[in-house]
Amino acid sequence: MFPGPLGQSLAGEALARGLWSLEARDIRDHGTGRHRAVDDTPAGGGPGMVMRADVLAASLDATALPGDPRPRLIMTPRGAPFRQARAREWAAGPGLVILCPRFEGVDERLIEARGLSEVSIGDYVLSGGEIAALAILDACVRLIPGVMGKEDSGREESFESGLLEYPQYTRPREWEGRAIPEVLLSGDHAKVAEWRRREAERITKERRFDLRGPAGS
Ligand code: SAH
Secondary structure (H helix, E strand, C coil): CCCHHHHCHHHHHHHHCCCCCCCCCCHHHHCECCCCECEECCCCCCCCCEECHHHHHHHHHHHCCCCCCCCEEEEEEEEEECCHHHHHHHHCCCCCEEECCCCCEECHHHHHHCCCEEEECCCCCCCCCHHHHHHHHHHHHCCCCCCCCHHHHCCCCCCCCCCCCCCCCCCCCEECCEECCHHHHCCCHHHHHHHHHHHHHHHHHHHCHHHCCCCCC
């Protein structure tokens, strides 16, 4: 699963150039018994399987030695919602250790004992943490200096100012009877900026009233 789609395009080129790196670990390397089991039945009964604290700890400890400054994340739908402000923070930091569970989840004692930060990428349930981790990595990697072109990285994007992005247009000037808004062709930079700000405010108000205010934390 790793680097998966992050081996392509901008992130992939940056990976090849050494602007970021990735070490994927197979939790099963630390599994128990002949079948290298990583999970067991839930204490208290019920459906599904729970990942074992001892197995996950062995895998984590082999990756992150004591004193490792990297935040340790665990992907889970009940975690803190992942937001752009975090992506900025983590992209500027020493890196991340991300645990990607499967099945019903992990033994709670692991989260406590290893001080894991629980992070969610949204209010829906995936079948494993890998796609969530890829989403987080993608959001962080594109913010690393040199990954995107100068022109793109200087842009203010959705969420940065607490506003969603204004509508974008490009050639042709007219398409299927639809024209580009006149003001964008006027060459008047102040008017263009004013139109974009108003549109960004309108769209944010219509779609995400919760976003109003300083850039989301
Ligand atoms: N029983 C759990 C869901 C398990 S889904 C519950 O009810 O909360 C299996 C795994 O997929 C999770 O352990 C987690 O690592 C990952 N996952 C699923 N949805 C996710 C989300 N929205 N954000 C981050 N990780 C998620």
